[in-house]
Amino acid sequence: MSSNDIQVIAAMALYFIVVLSVGFFYLKKSNKDSESYFLGGRGLGPWLTALSAEASDMSGWLLMGLPGIAYFMGASNAMWTAIGLAIGTYLNWKFVARRLRKYSEVAGNSITLPDFFSNRFHDDKRVLMSVAAIIILLFFCIYCGSCFVTCGKLFTQLFGLDYTTMMILGALVVFVYTFVGGYLSVCTTDLIQGTIMICALVIVFVGSVGMAGGVDNTVAFLQSIPGFLSATEQANPTLGPDGVQLVENGMPVFGDAAVYGTGIVTIVGCLAWGLGYFGMPQVLVRFMSVRHSDEIKKSRIIATIWVVISLASAVCIGLVGRAAMPDAFLTSSSAENIFILLAQVMLPAFVCGLVVSGIFAATMSSSSSYLLIAGSAISQNLYKGIINKNATEAQCMFVSRVALTVILIFGIVIALDQNSSIFQVVSYAWAGFGASFGPLMLLSLYWRRTNKQGALAGMLVGAVTVIVWSFAIKPLGGIFGVYELLPGFIFSLIAIVVVSLLTEPPSKKITDEFDSYMDADV
Numbered sequence: 459m460s461s462n463d464i465q466v467i468a469a470m471a472l473y474f475i476v477v478l479s480v481g482f483f484y485l486k487k488s489n490k491d492s493e494s495y496f497l498g499g500r501g502l503g504p505w506l507t508a509l510s511a512e513a514s515d516m517s518g519w520l521l522m523g524l525p526g527i528a529y530f531m532g533a534s535n536a537m538w539t540a541i542g543l544a545i546g547t548y549l550n551w552k553f554v555a556r557r558l559r560k561y562s563e564v565a566g567n568s569i570t571l572p573d574f575f576s577n578r579f580h581d582d583k584r585v586l587m588s589v590a591a592i593i594i595l596l597f598f599c600i601y602c603g604s605c606f607v608t609c610g611k612l613f614t615q616l617f618g619l620d621y622t623t624m625m626i627l628g629a630l631v632v633f634v635y636t637f638v639g640g641y642l643s644v645c646t647t648d649l650i651q652g653t654i655m656i657c658a659l660v661i662v663f664v665g666s667v668g669m670a671g672g673v674d675n676t677v678a679f680l681q682s683i684p685g686f687l688s689a690t691e692q693a694n695p696t697l698g699p700d701g702v703q704l705v706e707n708g709m710p711v712f713g714d715a716a717v718y719g720t721g722i723v724t725i726v727g728c729l730a731w732g733l734g735y736f737g738m739p740q741v742l743v744r745f746m747s748v749r750h751s752d753e754i755k756k757s758r759i760i761a762t763i764w765v766v767i768s769l770a771s772a773v774c775i776g777l778v779g780r781a782a783m784p785d786a787f788l789t790s791s792s793a794e795n796i797f798i799l800l801a802q803v804m805l806p807a808f809v810c811g812l813v814v815s816g817i818f819a820a821t822m823s824s825s826s827s828y829l830l831i832a833g834s835a836i837s838q839n840l841y842k843g844i845i846n847k848n849a850t851e852a853q854c855m856f857v858s859r860v861a862l863t864v865i866l867i868f869g870i871v872i873a874l875d876q877n878s879s880i881f882q883v884v885s886y887a888w889a890g891f892g893a894s895f896g897p898l899m900l901l902s903l904y905w906r907r908t909n910k911q912g913a914l915a916g917m918l919v920g921a922v923t924v925i926v927w928s929f930a931i932k933p934l935g936g937i938f939g940v941y942e943l944l945p946g947f948i949f950s951l952i953a954i955v956v957v958s959l960l961t962e963p964p965s966k967k968i969t970d971e972f973d974s975y976m977d978a979d980v
Contacts, residue, residue: 462807463617469811470818474631476650504753508760509652511744512547512768515735518608518821520655520772523881526794528776529787532686532693534718536776538728540769546732547765551758554736555745557903559754560978562746564971569746570831571739571895572839575917578902579910580968584843586913590895591835591843593921594739597890598832599865603872604883605632605821610876612817615795616802621876628818629873633829633866656764658813659771662797665804666775670782679781685715686780690725692718695788703788710785727941734888734943737895737920739831775800791877829862836861885941886928893920893946901954906972912958920950 528536562568566577572590579586609628610621670676677687685691695703696711704711718724735741748754779786779796783803787793801813837858842849849857872883898916901908923946931938964972 465807466616466811466814469808470815473654473812473815473818503749504756505760506649507744507748507753508757509649509764511741511757512761512764513649513652513655515738515741516655516765516768518605518612518817519880519884520768521659521797521817522608522611522794523879523884524769524772525776525779525797526787526790526879527881528773529779529796530693530695530790530793532683532688532691533773533777534685534689534692535728536773537689538725539731540773542729542732543735544732544762544766544769545729546735548758548762549732550735550741551754551761554742554899554903555748555758556751556754557976558742558745558899559748559751561903561975564975564978570834570838571742572835572843574746575898575902575913576839576843578968579908579913579964581910584839586910586917587839587843589914589917591839593890593894593917594835595832595865596921597887597894598739598829599868600872600883600887600890602629602829602832602865602869604878604880604887606869606873607876607878607880607883608817608821610873611795611880612798612814612821614876615798616814622874625873625876626870628821629866629870632821633862652764654812654815656768656771658801658815658817659768659775661813662800662804663771663775663778666778666782666800669800669804670778676778676781679784680777683712683780686712687777688715688718690718690721691715701789705785705788708785710788723937723940727944730941730944730947731885731888733896733947734892736897736899737892738888739891739895742895742899743831772797791879794880829865832865833858833861886924889924889928889941889943889946890921892943893924893950895920896947897951897954901951906969907958907963908954909958909961909964911961912954912956915957916950916954919953920946923949 524536524540527539558574561578562574565574568574568577572587572594575581575590576584576587581587606625606629609632610625613619613624613628614621667673667676670679680686683693686693692715694713694716696713698704745754748757775797776793779800783796783799786799787796798814798817801810805813837854841857842854846853894917897920898908898913901916902913924942927942927945932940932942963969
């Protein structure tokens with residue numbers, strides 16, 4: 459092992475020590491009761507809320523998946539996706555955060571998303587809670603898998619170590635501090651990780667421009683690739699029989715620019731990524747845990763600025779990376795390592811270790827949130843809500859930790875294929891949550907006529923549409939090739955409205971609660 463590798467490992471080890479120390483620091487406070495473990499006792503300030511929400515949301519996808527798609531295919535897909543996410547972030551904080559903070563407290567002091575849906579509609583039989591918990595388990599196992607793929611690719615690219623071994627090791631580090639520290643440790647480390655992530659992105663972006671010969675040379679090179687910088691076309695890498703891009707005279711080969719999907723339909727589909735925020739459990743739970751609703755506005759400003767800078771830097775890293783290292787990666791999967799390689803080449807070893815810790819930071823912040831929320835779905839919503847309604851706090855905590863272990867194993871199994879595309883895995887899980895919970899969240903907060911039957915129909919239709927569209931309809935191409943979140947969101951919204959109107963209206967007790975919930979938390 460070279461001296462550079464040792465310095466990188468030292469920097470990352472320092473980071474790991476800090477993160478794990480935070481987990482143990484919050485051991486006693488987080489384990490006081492379920493509300494403390496899963497929601498931090500509703501005591502998060504605006505900075506902690508904002509950066510925790512965004513760091514847990516973006517994951518390693520921000521530093522690997524998004525730059526990778528920009529590097530391999532050009533600006534269009536990555537750019538429109540980033541724009542959709544930036545808009546969705548702002549709208550979610552604007553229209554959901556304050557109301558959910560208030561309503562979750564009024565609705566039985568709900569500490570999880572399934573809790574909120576069940577309490578909001580006074581679902582005594584816990585059907586909504588059970589269905590929501592199952593959907594969370596399904597898609598969070600996939601999400602955890604994408605994060606563990608990131609861990610494996612990171613250490614394989616850095617040190618040439620075995621992918622599977624490194625993926626499992628990274629997963630175990632995440633598991634330990636989530637298992638020990640609960641929500642407070644996750645959110646506090648998210649604050650650290652969010653800071654590292656944005657600094658890493660900006661540093662690598664600025665450095666890669668200089669490495670590519672400056673702004674003028676970078677733009678000139680990228681413009682020479684047909685469709686690479688276009689918003690309505692995309693680059694068309696020429697692939698060999700083995701699926702690897704061809705190289706001639708040290709330069710990757712591109713064909714004529716390809717039309718970006720089906721034009722406006724594809725662009726709308728990418729912008730639809732923003733709709734996913736309305737149903738994303740790891741973000742919504744941050745809204746529920748903020749100290750006071752009056753602090754939401756400050757959090758919204760912090761979160762929006764962070765997201766815009768981070769997304770713009772990530773897309774630009776992928777684009778500039780193609781100019782700086784045109785033939786470094788010749789498949790879409792391997793292209794997701796461009797951020798790591800740029801950091802290795804341009805930065806001193808110890809600094810590189812700190813910067814690439816940003817990738818592990820993003821992965822840890824997200825996967826820990828996924829593990830925690832999935833664990834709460836099992837212990838609070840399935841075990842205590844359905845199986846053992848008289849369960850003690852100690853029993854719930856035990857079940858949640860067993861659940862964390864099982865989910866960890868499933869995530870590792872999903873991540874065993876090192877050729878998995880982080881971007882594609884995340885996009886599927888993102889669509890699942892956005893379509894299942896997004897329309898229901900909006901109508902729960904804004905439409906008093908929404909009832910339990912409509913809520914159930916919306917969740918089921920959203921989840922089923924994403925699965926069926928992704929595997930059976932999307933391969934047909936054309937307008938059917940649109941991102942599955944868009945049709946899933948629309949059909950779910952229609953299902954909630956139609957079924958709610960065709961069935962009995964909610965009781966007076968529910969509507970009175972709806973009419974007065976904005977008076978809470980004052």
